[in-house]
Amino acid sequence: GDSVTQMEGPVTLSEEAFLTINCTYTATGYPSLFWYVQYPGEGLQLLLKATKADDKGSNKGFEATYRKETTSFHLEKGSVQVSDSAVYFCALSDNDYKLSFGAGTTVTVRA
Amino acid sequence: DTAVSQTPKYLVTQMGNDKSIKCEQNLGHDTMYWYKQDSKKFLKIMFSYNNKELIINETVPNRFSPKSPDKAHLNLHINSLELGDSAVYFCASSLWTSTYEQYFGPGTRLTVT
Numbered sequence: 001g002d003s004v005t006q007m008e009g010p011v012t013l014s015e016e017a018f019l020t021i022n023c024t025y026t027a028t029g030y031p032s033l034f035w036y037v038q039y040p041g042e043g044l045q046l047l048l049k050a051t052k053a054d055d056k057g058s059n060k061g062f063e064a065t066y067r068k069e070t071t072s073f074h075l076e077k078g079s080v081q082v083s084d085s086a087v088y089f090c091a092l093s094d095n096d097y098k099l100s101f102g103a104g105t106t107v108t109v110r111a
Numbered sequence: 112d113t114a115v116s117q118t119p120k121y122l123v124t125q126m127g128n129d130k131s132i133k134c135e136q137n138l139g140h141d142t143m144y145w146y147k148q149d150s151k152k153f154l155k156i157m158f159s160y161n162n163k164e165l166i167i168n169e170t171v172p173n174r175f176s177p178k179s180p181d182k183a184h185l186n187l188h189i190n191s192l193e194l195g196d197s198a199v200y201f202c203a204s205s206l207w208t209s210t211y212e213q214y215f216g217p218g219t220r221l222t223v224t
Contacts (some may be wrong), residue, residue, distance in 0.1 A: 032211055043115070043201055043215030044154075087152055093211040097142075098159060098167055104152040 002027045006090045006102035013080055013109050021075040021105045023064075023090035031092040033057075033066050033073040034099070038087040047075075047088070080109045114138050115216035117202050123222045124192055132187045132219045134202030142166070142210060143185035144203040145177060148218070154201070160185055161207050189221075197223045 007022040025031065032051040036044040048057030053068035064075045073090060090102040115136045124130055136143065144167075145157040159167035160179040174190040185202060199220050203213040 034211060038152075041217070043203070043217050044213075045215070046212055049211065089154065091211075097161075097207075097210045098144075098156055099211060099213065101154045104154070106152070 002031065002092055002094050002100045004090050004092055004100055004102035006088075006105055008103070008105070010106040010108060013107070015081060015109055015111055016079045017109075019075070019077045019080045019084070019107065021088055021090075021107070023073045023075065023102060025071050025073065025090075025092050027071075027092055027094050029094045031094040033064070034091045034093070035062065035064055035073070035075050036089040036091055036101070038089065038104070040086070044089060080107075082109050082111050085109045115202055115204055115214050117200075117216040117219050119219060120217065121220050121222075123224065125224055126192055126194060128192050129188070129190045130192060130221070131189070132200055132202075132221075134185045134187070134216060136183055136202075136204040136214070136216075138204060138214060140204040140206055140214070141182050142205050142207045143179065143182075144205075144213065145185065145187050146201040146203065146215075148199040148201060150198070158185075158187075192221075192223045194223050197221055 003026045034049045035047040037047045038044045048059040050057040050066035056065045087104045091099045142161045144159045158177040163179045176188045179185045199218045202216040205213045
């Protein structure tokens with residue numbers, strides 16, 4: 001079945017540091033890939049998406065590129081802020097009307 | 112205006128009790144979901160409804176029963192609560208044509224003592 005594996009946290013960074021969260025997937029078809037973010041005390045929000053190979057999703061300074069050859073969708077941000085502290089979830093949808101989420105990576109950014 | 116709302120936000124109850132969580136969305140979506148998030152933040156889908164019809168029913172104990180009175184509401188009733196039911200329950204909604212873009216409610220933290 002479809003699955004998503006993302007790097008384990010927690011990740012602690014200083015402000016303005018570079019952030020990378022690794023995500024790889026297993027799917028039988030050609031899935032769409034997503035990053036969701038959960039800020040403290042809130043529900044998840046869609047951060048960015050990519051629907052086909054080589055697509056790059058971007059939002060709020062975050063980027064991720066759909067790499068079919070390595071089945072990966074790593075999330076990056078060049079300069080994090082304290083407000084980026086959250087739990088980040090990689091997810092995929094393989095046209096089965098549901099999302100499959102990774103385990104989540106907790107990111108803490110210190111001033 | 113709140114897009115996806117859930118009540119209550121916190122629910123503390125004893126083992127064996129029956130409780131309900133309510134969810135409403137005002138986004139005009141036709142598909143709604145219930146997720147369970149455990150203490151390690153792992154998120155698992157429980158149910159999905161499209162136009163009041165059950166679409167996804169993952170391996171969930173029969174003690175959990177969703178009900179969708181209309182497209183804008185999806186409630187979750189839990190019978191005979193157990194300690195292991197303690198978690199945060201999230202409601203979400205989307206359009207059927209873009210089920211990947213889901214809008215989540217703020218969650219209901221259920222604690223069973």
